[in-house]
Amino acid sequence: MSTDLTAPFTLILQNPSHFAIVILYLGILLLIAEILSRYHKTDSELTRKIVHIGTGNVILLAWWLNISKDVILLASVVASFIAIMSYFLPILPSVNGVGRNSLGTLFYAISIGILTALFWQNGQRQFTAIGILIMSYGDGMAALIGQKWGKHKYQILGNQKSWEGSLTMTGVSILVTVIILGFTWQNLLIASIVGIFATILETFSSIGIDNLTVPVASGIIVYYLS
Numbered sequence: 616m617s618t619d620l621t622a623p624f625t626l627i628l629q630n631p632s633h634f635a636i637v638i639l640y641l642g643i644l645l646l647i648a649e650i651l652s653r654y655h656k657t658d659s660e661l662t663r664k665i666v667h668i669g670t671g672n673v674i675l676l677a678w679w680l681n682i683s684k685d686v687i688l689l690a691s692v693v694a695s696f697i698a699i700m701s702y703f704l705p706i707l708p709s710v711n712g713v714g715r716n717s718l719g720t721l722f723y724a725i726s727i728g729i730l731t732a733l734f735w736q737n738g739q740r741q742f743t744a745i746g747i748l749i750m751s752y753g754d755g756m757a758a759l760i761g762q763k764w765g766k767h768k769y770q771i772l773g774n775q776k777s778w779e780g781s782l783t784m785t786g787v788s789i790l791v792t793v794i795i796l797g798f799t800w801q802n803l804l805i806a807s808i809v810g811i812f813a814t815i816l817e818t819f820s821s822i823g824i825d826n827l828t829v830p831v832a833s834g835i836i837v838y839y840l841s
Contacts, residue, residue, distance in 0.1 A: 633680040633681075633682055634682075634686070636676065636680065637673060637676050637680070637682070637690075640673065640676060641673065644665075644666060644669040645666065647665070648662045648663075648665050649662075651665070660758070660762065661759070664755045664758055664759055667719075667723070667751060667754070668751050668752055668755035668756070670723070670751060671747050671748050671750065671751020671755075672751075674727070674743060674744050674747040674748065675748075678740050678744060684731055684732070684735040687727065687731045687735060688728055688731055688732065690727075691724050691725065691727045691728030691731065692728065694723075694724035694727070695721055695725055695728070698718075698720040698721040698723070698724055699721060701720065702718070702720075702721070718822050718823045718824070719822075719823025719825075719826045720823070720826075721823075722823050722824060722825075722826035722827035723750070723826040723827075725827055726747070726750065726826060726827045726830040726831055727830075729827075729831050730742070730743040730746045730747060730830060730831060730834045731743055733835070733838075734834060734838065739838070741795050741796065742834045742835075742837055742838045743834060744795055745791060745792055745795050745796075745833060745834055745837050746829075746830035746831060746832075746833045746834030746835075746837075747830055747834075748791045748795070749787075749788045749791050749792070749809070749810075749813050749829060749830060749833045750825075750826060750829050750830035750833075752787050752791055753783075753784045753787040753788040753810075753813060753817075753829070754817055754825060754826070754829060756783050756787050757780040757781065757783045757784035757787070757817065758780065760779055760780050760783040761776065761777040761779055761780020761781075761783070762780075764779050765777025765778075765779045765780050766779065767779065771818055772819060772821070773821070774818065774819070774820065774821060781814050781817075781818060784810075784813065784814045784817055785810040785811060785814045786810070788806070788809060788810035788813045788814070788833070789803075789806040789810040790806075791806075792805065792806035792809055792810070792833075792837060793806045796837070796841070802841075805837060805840045805841060808836065808840065809833050809836045809837050809840070812833070813832070813833050816829050816832055817829055
């Protein structure tokens with residue numbers, strides 16, 4: 616079966632206001648991060664996490680606006696290209712500094728594409744959203760809490776973590792899953808399993824690979840357990 620490469624652009628032209636809302640949201644988010652980084656000298660890791668967490672909300676906008684799979688996949692490809700460029704060039708330093716030893720931004724974009732390709736149809740969008748939001752909120756909040764209040768450190772394979780950050784990752788992952796699936800004891804059990812598994816993957820991550828493994832694995836686990 617042939618693929619119409621112009622389909623995403625056609626859909627964007629058919630619903631320009633929906634596309635504009637997403638672009639406006641991302642533009643404001645990046646602008647805030649750049650202002651904090653350039654003019655208020657906010658810690659670079661904090662501005663990256665602000666963007667990391669805030670970008671996850673785009674999947675909720677896409678769900679609400681009923682944006683098609685093809686458009687999201689196109690956006691994933693474009694974001695991946697920008698992420699690669701920003702790794703070598705001074706593009707959006709508040710998100711990904713030049714020479715930073717992490718491919719997290721690239722993996723973030725790729726994970727959105729994978730989860731969209733897997734679930735963004737047939738009434739399964741919740742699994743895409745759960746994977747992305749566990750990554751954005753769970754991983755993002757874990758890093759912020761761990762950095763500020765992480766007093767009890769541990770180290771695995773050269774990665775230093777804190778129990779405070781890891782427990783935050785588990786708790787936020789459970790909360791995200793239960794909110795999206797709805798509260799039942801069965802869903803709470805599913806959420807607990809995926810929360811623990813996501814935390815383990817995040818603990819063993821390096822060079823930002825958790826931005827790929829955590830969301831994709833979380834979405835797939837919830838799908839099969841549900």
